[in-house]
Amino acid sequence: MWGRQREAFSMYKRMPSRDHSAVMDVEDNSDLLQNCIDVETTNPSWWLSFPHVVVATISSFLFGYHLGVVNEPLESISLDLGFSGNTLAEGLVVSTCLGGALIGSLFSGWIADGVGRRRAFQLCALPMIIGASTSATTKSLAGMLIGRFLVGTGMGLGPPVASLYVTEVSPASVRGTYGSFIQIATCLGLMGALFIGIPVKEIAGWWRICFWVSTIPAGLLAFAMMFCVESPHWLYKQGRSAEAEAEFERLLGGSHVKYAMVELSKLDRGDEADTVKLSELLYGRHFRVVYIGSTLFALQQLSGINAVFYFSSSVFKSAGVPSDIANVFIGVANLSGSIIAMLLMDKLGRKVLLLWSFFGMTISMVLQVAAANTYVSGSGSLYLSVGGMLMFVLTFALGAGPVPGLLLPEIFPSRIRAKAMAFCMSVHWVINFFVGLLFLRLLQQLGPQLLYSIFASVCMMAVIFVKKNVMETKGKSLQEIEIALLPQE
DSSP states (O other), X not given: OHHHHHHHHHHHHTSOGGGGGGSOOTTTOHHHHHHHHHHTTSOOOHXXXXXXXXXXXXXXXXXXXXXXXXXXXXXXXXXXXXXXXXXXXXXXXXXXXXXXHXXXXXXXXXHHHHHOHHHHHXXXXXXXXXXXXXXXXXXXXXXXXXXXXXXXXXXHHHHHHHHHHHHHHSOGGGHHHHHHHXXXXXXXXXXXXXXXXXXXXXXXXXXXXXXXXXXXXXXXXXXXXXXSOOOHHHXXXXXXXXXXXXXXXXXXOGGXXXXXXXHHHTXXXXXXXXXXXXXXXXXXXXXXXXXXXXXXXXXXXXXXXXXXXXXXXXXXXXXXXXXXXXXHXXXXXXXXXXXXXXXXXXXXXXXXXXXXXXXXHHHHHHHHXXXXXXXXOHHHHHHHHHHHHHHHHHHIIIIXXXXXXXXXXXXXXXXTHHHHHHHHHHHXXXXXXXXXXXXXHHHHHHHHHHHHHHHHHHXXXXXXXXXXXXXXXXXXXXXXXXXHHXXXX
């Protein structure tokens, strides 16, 4: 503990003199520093930050809801708007969201740093409300596409801001658990969309209700954010130390505020207000962490998870299972894995969950390859295919799904955190788009056996990459992680 005190003291000494006034004068008040560090031995109460995290995850619920909202009603939408049988138009209704999401994610870092995390959430809710209302009231395909694009911009802005906010307002002892809430909320959104869409074939025009329903949580997010804390890390970067201290008191309790401020003071704030250029993310001292983050998201998407979601209904259909029941199975597997990840995230750690998750996905894909083998009997192939698919979704939700969104804001230095998240999420959306675009064509040309073998190889590559490059962040403060990954020059 004394070693840690000396580290805090020496790090503070290296700060520029203009920043000494940002927090208490540690040099002249070593007794206060000792008291702060003694407080560290007890963890802050989790329930103070809990309501703020729950409100933030409404954006993740909306993300999941809008991903799944057109799945069931698409046929009814095409009939009512006059493009039934036009596969290109149907594909555009689904994929226009992805284009909007890419735009939203590209600008998310600059918005989050420019106006703060709370206002970024409110800006995320606004296009979701306008876009959903446009889709719900439209009489034409063009109106539907405009609405879907607007919703997509909110979907692209929400996830990176949610990851930033949850990471920055959570106590280190429960940060992993709270990070898992994002994935759980996304699963609940997907399942909610499927549930709301059930009456669509019986009730004419029900698909419009499906869109209207989404405006309720979006409005709630915008309203509730007015009562949530602003990220103390963002406030400190803006030079608003007194406000940061007040927000820490709301999040951690009065006895932990001074220690939290000392932790923030370890890092040089001198150039925080300077513009972060894209070139800073791609080479130099920040390259390593941005490389790790973007590669993790790339491997997540190239593992085949979206292809599995896309292809699951036909696999279950061949087993005689109706599509709605198949969707329930997939949803339950996804939610179950996410809940288990939440329980284990702060016990086993991020790296362990990532390793076993990608390894389990590799085994699942090997089962899919075996199912596609001509030497396996019909019923055996069916069991392997369905079992492998459910196992793949479950193991994905255990680590590869929730961990990257939590780990990346932890490993990115404070100065580049928002912009680096925006860059990595943009990589995520670009690869997501191309996987969705090319999957069916590759399946036809390569066949399921070779394609699933490629996915299995990618998952195994991910195991090796995580083993060699990812550090464990469980229980560490954001400042400790930053110092470990990016030593002072």
